[in-house]
Amino acid sequence: MGIPLPQAPSPQLQQPLTDTLTGLAGPGSFSGAKGTYIEGGLGRFESIAADREYNKAAQEGYFPLTFLVADIDSDGTTATANVTATAATGATKTVPVSFVAGPSPSGWQLSKQSALALLSSSS
Secondary structure, rough: OOOOOOOOHHHHHHHHHHHHHHHHHHHOOOHHHHHEOOOOOOHHHHHHHHHHHHHHHHOOOOOOOEHHHHHHHHOOOOEEEEEEEOOOOOOOEEEEEEEEEEOOOOOOEEHHHHHHHHHHHHH
C-alpha cells in the first residue's frame, strides 16, 4: 500500500509541445529554423527530403495543421504524447510522439526518432 500513484501530467506541457509541432508545420526550411525543433537537427539529405514532403503536402492543401496533444507523460526532460494532427482538408492522423527538452523557441524538440518516423510515414 506504500506504492506511490503516478502523477498526472503537467498541464503546462500541452502548450509548449503544441508550439513545437506548430513550429515544425509552419513555413520555413528544415535546414533552417525548423531544425531547432528536432533533437540534433536534421542532416543535409534528411532536410532536403523533409522540405520536399512539406512542399508536396502544402501543394495538396494540407496546411495549416492543427494539433491536439493528449495523454502526456513526462519525467521533466522527456515527454511522450498521443498527437492528433488535423489538416486543412479535414484529414486526421493520430500518432505517438516523443519529445525532449531542448534549445528551441518552445523549450521542447521532437525526438530524432519521432521526427524520422513521421518523415518516413509521410513518404
